Amino acid sequence: MTFDIQAAAKNAAQAKLAIASLSNAKRKELLITISQNLIAATSAILKANAMDIQSASEVGISDAMLDRLTLDEIGIQKMADAVSQVAAQPDFLGAISQMQTQASGIQVGKMRISLGVIAMIYESRPNVTIDAAVLCLKSGNAVILRGGKEAQKSNQALAAVLKTSLRSMQLNEDIVTVIPTADRQVMAQMLTLNESIDLIIPRGGEGLINYVTANSKIPVIQHFKGVCHLYVDKAADLDKALAILENGKTQRTGVCNALETLLVHDEIAADFLPLAAKMFESKSVVVHSCDKSLHFFKQATLANEDDWHAEYLALEIAVRVVNDAQQAFEHIRQYASGHTEVIVTEDFSLAQRFMREVDSSVVMVNASSRFSDGGELGLGAEIGISTSKLHAYGPMGAESLTTEKFVVIGDGSVRS
Numbered sequence: 224m225t226f227d228i229q230a231a232a233k234n235a236a237q238a239k240l241a242i243a244s245l246s247n248a249k250r251k252e253l254l255i256t257i258s259q260n261l262i263a264a265t266s267a268i269l270k271a272n273a274m275d276i277q278s279a280s281e282v283g284i285s286d287a288m289l290d291r292l293t294l295d296e297i298g299i300q301k302m303a304d305a306v307s308q309v310a311a312q313p314d315f316l317g318a319i320s321q322m323q324t325q326a327s328g329i330q331v332g333k334m335r336i337s338l339g340v341i342a343m344i345y346e347s348r349p350n351v352t353i354d355a356a357v358l359c360l361k362s363g364n365a366v367i368l369r370g371g372k373e374a375q376k377s378n379q380a381l382a383a384v385l386k387t388s389l390r391s392m393q394l395n396e397d398i399v400t401v402i403p404t405a406d407r408q409v410m411a412q413m414l415t416l417n418e419s420i421d422l423i424i425p426r427g428g429e430g431l432i433n434y435v436t437a438n439s440k441i442p443v444i445q446h447f448k449g450v451c452h453l454y455v456d457k458a459a460d461l462d463k464a465l466a467i468l469e470n471g472k473t474q475r476t477g478v479c480n481a482l483e484t485l486l487v488h489d490e491i492a493a494d495f496l497p498l499a500a501k502m503f504e505s506k507s508v509v510v511h512s513c514d515k516s517l518h519f520f521k522q523a524t525l526a527n528e529d530d531w532h533a534e535y536l537a538l539e540i541a542v543r544v545v546n547d548a549q550q551a552f553e554h555i556r557q558y559a560s561g562h563t564e565v566i567v568t569e570d571f572s573l574a575q576r577f578m579r580e581v582d583s584s585v586v587m588v589n590a591s592s593r594f595s596d597g598g599e600l601g602l603g604a605e606i607g608i609s610t611s612k613l614h615a616y617g618p619m620g621a622e623s624l625t626t627e628k629f630v631v632i633g634d635g636s637v638r639s
Contacts, residue, residue, distance in 0.1 A: 228409045231400050232367065232419035235340045238397035239365040243337045247314035249392070254310035254357055257388045261303040261353065264384050268299055271380035272349065279373045287477030287536040291347040292374055302350050306357050308603035315622050316363045319630060329636050333627040337363030339421035341624060342413060343606065344369045344435060346427035349377035354597075354604040355424075356385050356399050361621035365398045367420065369413065371427070372405030379403060414439040426607040429534075444615060446607035448534040449479030449562035451592045454551040454577075455495055456568035457488040463589055464567040465498050470591040471565065473506045477536045479608060480563055480595040484531065484541045486551045492516065492544045499542075508538045515544040531558045548573055552580055559583050561610035563595040584610060584617035 242250070261268075272294040279292055315335050322332035341364045343355045352368055359366035370378040382401035389396050402409060414423065417440045425435040426446040436443050453471060455464045471482035487495055496519040503510055503520070510523035511530040517523055523542070530541040531554070545551045555564055563585040566577045574588040585595045585608075595618065597605025602620030609615045615623040 226402060226404050226406070226409055228402065228413045229416060229419075231397075231402070232340065232342075232413065232416045234397040235365040235367055235400055236419040238395040239337070239339050241395045242360060242365055242398045243316075243339075243363040245363070245394075247316065250316075250360060250363070251310045251314075253360060253388060253392055253394070254306055256391060257353070257357060257360075257385065258303045258306040258310065260384045260388050261299060261306065261381075264380065265296060265299050267383070268377065268380045269294060269296070271376040274376045275349075275374055284373060285477075285536075288347050288373065290475070290477040292349065292377070294349060294377065298350065302353050305598060305604040306353065308598070309357050309361050309621060312361070312603055312621065316625065327636060327638065328633065330632040332630050332632075334630045335622075335625050336628050337625055340365045340367065340419060341422045341424065342367040342369070342420045342441070344410060344413075344423065344425045344427070344431065345607075346371040346431060347373055349374045349381060351426065351607075352378050352381045352401060353385075355606050358604055358606045358619075358621045358624060360398070362624040364624055365400075367400045367402065367413070369402040369410055370405070375403070375405060411438065414441060417441045424607060443611075444607075444609050444613075444619075445611040447562070447610040448560050449481070449608070450483050450532065450534050450558060450560040451480060451563045451565070451595070452484045452486060452555050452559060453482050453565045453567070453592065454486040454545075454548070454555070455488060455491065456548060456551075456566060456570060456573060457490040458570040458573065459488075459491065459495075459567040460569055460589075461491070461495050461498065464495060465502060467565065467567055467589070467591045468499060469502050469506070470593055472508060472540055473538065474593055476538055478593075479534075480592050481536070482540065482565075482592050483533060483535055484543070484554075484558070486543050486545050486554060487516070488548070488551070489515070489544050489546055492519075496520075496542075496544075503540070506538060508540055510540060510542055512542040513544060516542050534560070548576075552577070555581055555583075562608060563587065563592045565590065565592050584608060 318335045319332045345351045385399045423441045423443045425432045500520045510520045511526040512523040564581050564583045565587045578586050597618040605618040608618050
């Protein structure tokens with residue numbers, strides 16, 4: 224059966240008022256219901272996910288993609304907990320701020336409002352189905368979700384949870400649509416439906432994001448790749464630096480906040496790189512190093528231009544020794560994808576300069592890049608990490624899925 228995306232988008236556009244006009248208390252009740260229903264449906268979700276994993280394994284999916292695809296009981300509990308955290312966050316929809324009385328006597332302020340219908344296109348990760356839906360519901364938006372073919376059964380099991388929750392509160396089920404096919408023609412048509420859909424958010428590989436950006440007639444917020452850098456300064460605490468490097472590179476490789484490039488100040492390279500080399504060897508990390516650092520590693524290959532651009536999503540890293548902090552900053556400016564950059568230093572002034580001058584969406588001082596995540600940064604969950612600056616930058620929580628309108632209050636006021 225062919226899925227009618229045009230009809231689904233029109234239905235979502237009609238249903239958006241139902242969620243936008245829902246009271247904050249009712250939206251909270253809906254999210255709590257979703258959290259509870261996720262736990263209740265654990266067995267069905269895991270059964271569907273197991274079928275997806277088997278199919279993905281048979282076609283030779285990469286380890287990074289398989290890692291993103293896999294769910295377990297702990298993962299489902301974490302999803303449910305994230306929903307509860309979003310439900311518990313302060314309400315913002317309908318709030319009026321910056322109210323000021325003008326010389327004319329009118330009062331002018333801004334009201335926080337929903338965007339309307341948000342379409343999300345993503346690959347592999349089934350948890351995005353819940354995160355995206357819940358953040359859209361919290362912010363008063365209807366949502367259309369198009370996951371990848373490798374997670375179809377998992378996504379439909381999660382869709383059943385969302386639909387059941389909406390039905391239990393007598394809400395329009397068209398508020399949430401999980402597209403039941405990975406047909407690229409459906410996606411291509413969806414990108415043209417600017418009369419029904421207000422925003423497109425692609426989250427996945429470089430090819431997907433470039434395709435959506437090039438073909439969409441709807442505004443797009445890009446969630447581009449994560450070429451994340453760690454710069455170890457001459458004033459770094461080397462123990463801190465090693466721990467941050469190990470965590471950022473090896474804890475979980477198939478995620479966009481994993482480290483992909485290590486930059487080390489020349490003055491401490493002889494002290495730090497042997498420590499890094501030993502750790503890399505113990506973790507089986509493949510190293511691509513510059514000519515100044517090549518001799519520190521037993522089996523490293525000489526890095527080329529492609530390595531500085533690479534998002535490996537694997538136990539693999541590029542290493543460069545830099546002359547000073549300025550050269551490190553210049554390298555990051557040239558090769559960063561706008562995701563997350565880290566400096567390890569005890570030099571407070573340099574740390575302040577790093578935060579001011581490095582223009583990625585998340586900048587960190589003496590902390591692992593793995594904290595670049597909506598849940599870790601206090602958002603409860605994230606719809607993704609925006610690497611474009613309009614209208615959001617960095618991890619996007621529920622409030623990032625809203626905008627503001629002006630409200631004006633007068634008393635029979637007329638302009639003179």
